[in-house]
């Protein structure tokens with residue numbers, strides 16, 4: 001056995017020529033000339049038998065961080081690397097790519113037949129495999145562990161790579177219970193190095209991963225999350241269709257992805273784009289497998305195709321020249337937003353991300369969390385994540401600073417987001433916010449049927465609109481009726497949106513009836529300044545940017 005491996009100095013001449021170094025493997029197997037960013041350091045560390053926690057944004061090149069060490073260590077006689085991944089669809093792709101490059105690789109998951117599994121296990125026992133991908137539930141099965149035990153004494157168990165490591169954390173956006181069991185690998189194979197990798201982890205999730213996977217003494221590699229070539233823009237929704245079509249004008253002939261929250265919306269929006277002469281294809285889980293893969297291929301292989309999709313689309317998409325990502329609905333949280341927008345500009349050339357959002361999104365997201373039957377702890381985490389996302393969309397300072405700070409990274413105003421390029425003017429809504437809250441209090445305590453008093457209703461009251469329902473409830477007699485005629489309905493919507501975003505107001509029940517929360521005190525007393533951006537027509541802004 002050639003252990004420990006060394007790549008510095010003359011030692012390596014004693015080994016099997018230079019083609020066993022990580023750099024040689026990079027060139028020979030993957031066809032790349034140089035490592036990117038921290039890859040070199042990570043790969044040296046892991047190849048040398050060190051454990052590691054790797055946080056690297058999507059597209060940063062995480063796979064090589066375990067594939068190269070796996071190949072080098074297998075060649076050195078140290079045995080197989082087990083890659084734990086929850087993404088069954090990706091395993092097949094990765095294994096195909098590796099096999100094509102001449103690396104012995106295989107996967108074990110529920111998609112294999114019994115005979116298929118047995119064949120893989122035979123290759124595993126024979127020590128033939130450099131890399132074996134396996135789903136977490138498989139890796140933690142006693143039967144499988146028993147096979148690994150035997151490998152330790154025979155052909156070797158070289159390395160564990162735990163991909164998508166955030167799945168081990170409740171704080172992560174994709175918790176999977178089977179991941180918790182992976183902690184047993186530390187006890188059962190104390191001498192086998194482990195590398196955990198993820199693209200998305202805020203500070204809390206990071207600590208969780210390290211603790212739960214027992215990686216306290218592993219070296220941490222945290223790559224920057226900044227994607228400087230991506231421009232971030234968030235606009236308020238006035239009318240989504242013309243806003244989207246207008247945005248697309250500056251992306252004629254370019255490839256992009258438009259994300260929507262529902263299948264139905266995907267179909268509708270595809271229609272909008274086709275009507276505007278944009279070559280668009282739908283993608284969602286309701287389409288049959290054939291249509292989906294055809295649409296995905298057409299997108300991947302051609303220039304200038306726009307995919308309109310639910311978040312079902314994107315995993316395993318490796319198209320470098322995606323020029324824009326548009327969100328027509330709020331993503332679930334910043335992790336999702338970052339991951340989805342991160343599919344733009346992988347080639348390093350300028351790319352644009354654009355999102356419209358409105359009050360309805362905020363109300364709906366809050367309600368989805370409130371009405372979920374999950375435990376209070378889960379709800380608390382989801383609320384916290386939504387708050388962070390809302391802070392990002394509502395901010396009038398640099399979006400990149402806000403985004404990176406979520407991932408624990410400090411930065412300076414970027415000059416490449418809407419707020420940097422076109423600093424919004426703000427107005428002081430502190431007084432308006434107090435009026436809005438007063439209206440909610442008056443209505444709740446002022447009799448009438450306690451239904452359907454959502455923000456739209458309160459806006460009618462504030463601007464003094466004697467609508468049928470206002471008269472029926474005799475709410476035109478409230479002291480707060482008409483106290484907000486100085487502002488437009490649009491401005492009032494912005495006030496309510498901020499109050500809901502801040503968690504000061506809560507939309508309850510089927511009709512989104514508004515109520516004050518415990519957080520309302522400081523706003524009601526005028527102690528918490530509320531600054532809102534001046535409403536600028538989106539047309540003007542997008543033209544100025546070109």
Ligand code: ADP
Pocket residue numbers: 032033034035036039056057058059060061062063064199318
């Ligand atoms: P991640 O898993 O971090 O999202 P991948 O491992 O899928 O990223 O890598 C993203 C893309 O970058 C892939 O196409 C990969 O082949 C490519 N890549 C990774 N490392 C390098 C490198 N050193 N040189 C050139 N291309 C690379």
Ligand code: ZN
Pocket residue numbers: 397398399400401413414415416417418419420421
């Ligand atoms: Zn900026």
